[in-house]
Amino acid sequence: MTDTFPRELRQALAETFAAVLDGADVLPYLDDRSGAAGARALAVVRPGDAAEVATVLKLAHRHRVPVVTRGAGTGLSGGAAAVDGCLVLSTERLNRILEISPEDEVAVVQPGVINADLNTALAGHGLYYAPDPASHAISTIGGNIATNAGGLRSAKYGVTRDSVLALDVVLADGTALHTGHRSVKGVTGLDLTALFVGSEGTLGVIVGATVRLRPLPAATATISAYYPSVRAALDGVRQISRTGVVPAIAELIDHSSLRDIDENSGSRLTDGGHVLLLVRTDGHAAAAEAEDVVTALRHTGGDARRVTDEAEAERLWELRRSGRGRTRPLWTVGEDVAVPKSKVARMYEEGERIGRRHGLDFASVAHAADGNLHPVLSRPVPEGVAATAPAPPELDAAADELVHAALALGGTITGEHGVGVTKRRWLEDELGAAGLALQRGIKAVFDPLGILNPGKAL
Amino acid sequence: MTDTFPRELRQALAETFAAVLDGADVLPYLDDRSGAAGARALAVVRPGDAAEVATVLKLAHRHRVPVVTRGAGTGLSGGAAAVDGCLVLSTERLNRILEISPEDEVAVVQPGVINADLNTALAGHGLYYAPDPASHAISTIGGNIATNAGGLRSAKYGVTRDSVLALDVVLADGTALHTGHRSVKGVTGLDLTALFVGSEGTLGVIVGATVRLRPLPAATATISAYYPSVRAALDGVRQISRTGVVPAIAELIDHSSLRDIDENSGSRLTDGGHVLLLVRTDGHAAAAEAEDVVTALRHTGGDARRVTDEAEAERLWELRRSGRGRTRPLWTVGEDVAVPKSKVARMYEEGERIGRRHGLDFASVAHAADGNLHPVLSRPVPEGVAATAPAPPELDAAADELVHAALALGGTITGEHGVGVTKRRWLEDELGAAGLALQRGIKAVFDPLGILNPGKAL
Structure with missing residues (x-):
């Protein structure tokens, strides 16, 4: 890929879009928190406005270069991990809160705004933005939208999708698109806003979002x-x-x-x-x-x-x-299944059983009101073995059993983290062949050349 | 169309799917409450289960016969009105509540269940289904889903889309599809559930829905x-x-x-x-x-x-x-615009101004907390003129101005009634060319032959 992308365009990117081209500086942009193996990127571009995003995508489209959009890189499924020969499009410079309207109870933000920063800005207005992934202090609203992030308050206030009213998007060929409306209601045509929420960067690049605000609770x-x-x-x-x-x-x-x-x-x-x-x-x-x-x-x-x-x-x-974290070297695998509320206890039992069978420790927190669990299977790295040594195959096998147990209970492979790369192997198990074919058909409508985050989510 | 559809298939439909073929009996199935002009249907089929729906669609697909799905026909935009030579697919026999799960806080229903009937059945469990279009006593959940119906409680409890967790759908070629999950959370792939909600029968036939329930308010x-x-x-x-x-x-x-x-x-x-x-x-x-x-x-x-x-x-x-209704003969046109909350007063002023300019009375109720208005422009039919006489062109012109005033205020052409046929002329004004092209591309993925509710919504 690198060879087909003209050297002068790389230079143009460097000059125009605050691109990062140098090996060491590129490294922080290649991975997220999933541990998905990094790939080699062509360059990292950091456009400063929607027009620059459009220019980047037009270039990428013309040269058929993959584009991987990323926010803060706090994802847990590899959705923002680079792919070989890609342009990494970082939203870090698109970090402005464009408008807060207490009258309309909406805010308009660029995608790189940190979730918690929006709430800090809103506090003086007696309003807040409800979606609160555990990463809210470090993750971006754009990333939250791309993964349809959930959080702790979802059972009462919904997931990210329920708080996104409208989007500004740049499509794969650089075309600008506006979806949705500035009101809670609006049913003109198919709901493209909901389609972009959770699409993990595969349908377009979100450059602006109109989000719904709520009055801060009285107590x-x-x-x-x-x-x-x-x-x-x-x-x-x-x-x-x-x-x-x-x-x-x-x-x-x-x-x-x-x-x-x-x-x-x-x-x-x-x-x-x-x-x-x-x-x-x-x-x-x-x-x-x-x-x-x-x-x-x-x-x-x-x-x-x-x-x-x-x-x-x-x-x-x-x-x-x-609070979770490890002081000792551990091999771990973490999942994000969700099951019907009545099946949460069964899911714990299944997890413990699977852990025992494979000689692994099982631990899980759960958003108990919405059925979403975050189970972790782990084993201490033995004395004398490097912490970076490959994990034993039992972890992988146990994760597979855990996810299938969730599906058997009528659940889903991912409640809020997204499919990314780490959960793709179970995609068809949940969606079925017909569902997956439709999803890929939709992807082709938005991105016929397949340049947007290829190999992810779908 | 009628000629290309073999006589023996019509007969098979009559025998198998409780079809209505005779002229007079067909009439109630041709229109909704929009007054959209009725067309001639080939037959009305009333399948009794998902398998029968699939058989109907396979037949229709093979013979390229349009299929117009309808619930109770209470729509206000013509979405359920027949098109020439179509099969009308009525969901009236798909009217069972399949499951109420207080533990999971969900119900599983067939599409023909009347909205209010579900709530009657739920009351004993201390639960309710939140979406409450004004038609709730007579409209079906399937129709509510097809139009993403709103209602009075939307500002606090969301629209229909926010209460639909999973769908069973029969696609245009008869393939069965399950979308979504039985939990509030779930982010596996693109959100096809949200895509079907509000798609007005253009992407598939909904044969089952898993809807979210909430505890009845204490007071x-x-x-x-x-x-x-x-x-x-x-x-x-x-x-x-x-x-x-x-x-x-x-x-x-x-x-x-x-x-x-x-x-x-x-x-x-x-x-x-x-x-x-x-x-x-x-x-x-x-x-x-x-x-x-x-x-x-x-x-x-x-x-x-x-x-x-x-x-x-x-x-x-x-x-x-x-309570609204007319005791005198009136020419009327009703709209369903929604605007940002802060613009509701302006929308009233615009409506009154447009009414005055065209010599029409303006009246409107509004869901004030979500910005959705239901303006009616009217003029008494003069003495000696038949009530069925064609309305004067001012009504049409005024409706057009009203909708464009809503768009100019940052609003939408339809808050909750759907596009159907009556609002198609404004579709591109709101969605833009790029948005409309994407929507039609998605439609083609789901229904390549274009047999599902052709000429509606998109």
């Missing part, structure tokens, strides 16, 4: 409940539903995950009990709802209390979001 | 507020947002619409004031939120009170939903 309340088992904690979640309360967040942390958090963060969560359920209520009735939640959880055997100390509550949420 | 409260002007009432809506309350419903009824309702329903709403704003709060904090709403509305000059008599509240909502 929030945090409830902590220890349970003797995962199954008992999930009974507690079901009991909350019966009260009619829709919690803003309901996070389940199993014992192995609590231990990981304690080890990594110096916390002492395991002192409290076996597994931990963290619940947040919000809105005008947050306090009254919290009382109902505590009652429901005690009724199901939970050691439940409202966490009235705000600093303690904040610390608990922060531990849940980013 | 509701209704607030009524009279204002001296539309603009003042909309200031009231804005003031509600500033309190952080998200109303379940906020409906604005202008003076002309109040008068229409009174005339048609024998009510005396106009006695209360010039324009009426009806607000509903719901959830654990419904009463507390209602107090905040009343305060906010009084603060903006509204004559506001909480309607504590439940029967009165129910009556007010019923009048809003179905």
Whole structure:
């Protein structure tokens, strides 16, 4: 690919688009957090506006050069990993909040805006942007849109798709496209906005997004409940539903995950009990709802209390979001399955069984109100073996069994991380041949030459 | 078309699919409530299960016969109106609720289930299905999905698309397709579920839907507020947002619409004031939120009170939903534009101006919290002129101006009724050439022969 792409065009890119051409400087742009093996890119371009994006794509289209668009590179499935001979298109310079309209309850942002930065800017207006992937402090809104990122608040406030009203996109051949509308409603034609959300850079390059804002809740309340088992904690979640309360967040942390958090963060969560359920209520009735939640959880055997100390509550949420991590060298594989709510307990049992069979440790947190689990299968790297040594094949086999167990329970291979490269092998298992053929047909309509993020997602 | 479709196949349809072939019996299946001119259908088929739908489509595909799928025919844009020589595929026999799962908070339904019937069945479980088009008592869930129907609760609970998790579809050639998942999250591949929602029967025939349910709100409260002007009432809506309350419903009824309702329903709403704003709060904090709403509305000059008599509240909502109508012969044209929330007052002003210019009466209700208006332009049919006489051209010209005014305000040509046939002339004005070309490209992927609802929506 490199050879067919004229040297003078590379030079033009370097001069015009703040491109990075030099080997060492290119490296940070080649991978994401999936560990997907890096490839060699032709160059990294960092366009500063939509017109520059269009120029880049016209060049790439003319020369049939693959384009891999990336935000902050925090993805976990390899969706933003470079492919050989590609142009990496970084949105890092497209990082402006173009408009905040409290009257319309929308914001218009460029794709490189960090999720948390938008919420910081909104706080003064009494508004917020609901999608909150655990990476919200470091991931971009464009990346969130490309993967249809979920997060902790999804059961009450939906996923990214539910907060994106309109998009500005540059198509594979450089054509500009606007989709959607600046209102909650609008049914003119097929919903191309929803089609772009979650398309992982395969249909076009998002250069602007009109996102929906919501009033900041009048109050929030945090409830902590220890349970003797995962199954008992999930009974507690079901009991909350019966009260009619829709919690803003309901996070389940199993014992192995609590231990990981304690080890990594110096916390002492395991002192409290076996597994931990963290619940947040919000809105005008947050306090009254919290009382109902505590009652429901005690009724199901939970050691439940409202966490009235705000600093303690904040610390608990922060531990849940980013507390996991490893102090010892481990071989690990992480998944992102989602199952029907009633099947979450079964999914834990399957995961533990699969782990035992392969001699692997199983740990999982779960967004208990929406059925999305983040299981991790792992094994300590033995003494004397380099941490970078290839993982034993059991990890791969166990991951495969885990994903198929989720499918057998009526679930999905990826709840919120995206397919990228790491989950492509299960794509047809979920979509079926007819579904996959339609998806590839749509891809061909948008990108007939197949230059946009080839080999990813579809 | 009729001639190329073998007589024996017509006979087979009659025997196998409860088809209606006779002239007079066919008539009720040819139109919807748009008044779109009826065409001549080859036959009406009423398949009883997905396999029969597949057989019908295979036959139609082989003989290149157009297929127009219809639910209850309550659409307002002609999306379900027959086209010449078509098979009308009625979903009336596909009317079973297949499953209600309180644990997963989903229901699985066939497309012909009436929206309100599902909610009746759910009430005993303490759950409900949120999308509530004004037609909810008579329209089908399949039709609601085909048009991505909105309703009154959309600002808080979203449109139909936000409540549809998975679909079973029969494609144009008879192939079965399952899309989506039984959980709120799931990002495997492009979002075909969202693509089918709102596709108006042009991509496939929906034979089953997994829809999301929500806990019935613990309480509701209704607030009524009279204002001296539309603009003042909309200031009231804005003031509600500033309190952080998200109303379940906020409906604005202008003076002309109040008068229409009174005339048609024998009510005396106009006695209360010039324009009426009806607000509903719901959830654990419904009463507390209602107090905040009343305060906010009084603060903006509204004559506001909480309607504590439940029967009165129910009556007010019923009048809003179905009170409009005409006792005198009128020429009318109705639209369904949506604009950014801050532009609703401007849209009213534009509508009144356009009405005056063309010597037409202007009236509009609005879903004030989501920017969707239902303006009606009308003129009494003069004495001595038949009510069925063709409407004067001013109505058409005024409708055109109204829709373009909405587009100029950053709005959309249809908020929730769909494009059908009546709004096709404005399609490219909103979508642009590039957008429309992509939509038609997608259509060709799903239905290469163009047999599904030809001449509609796209």
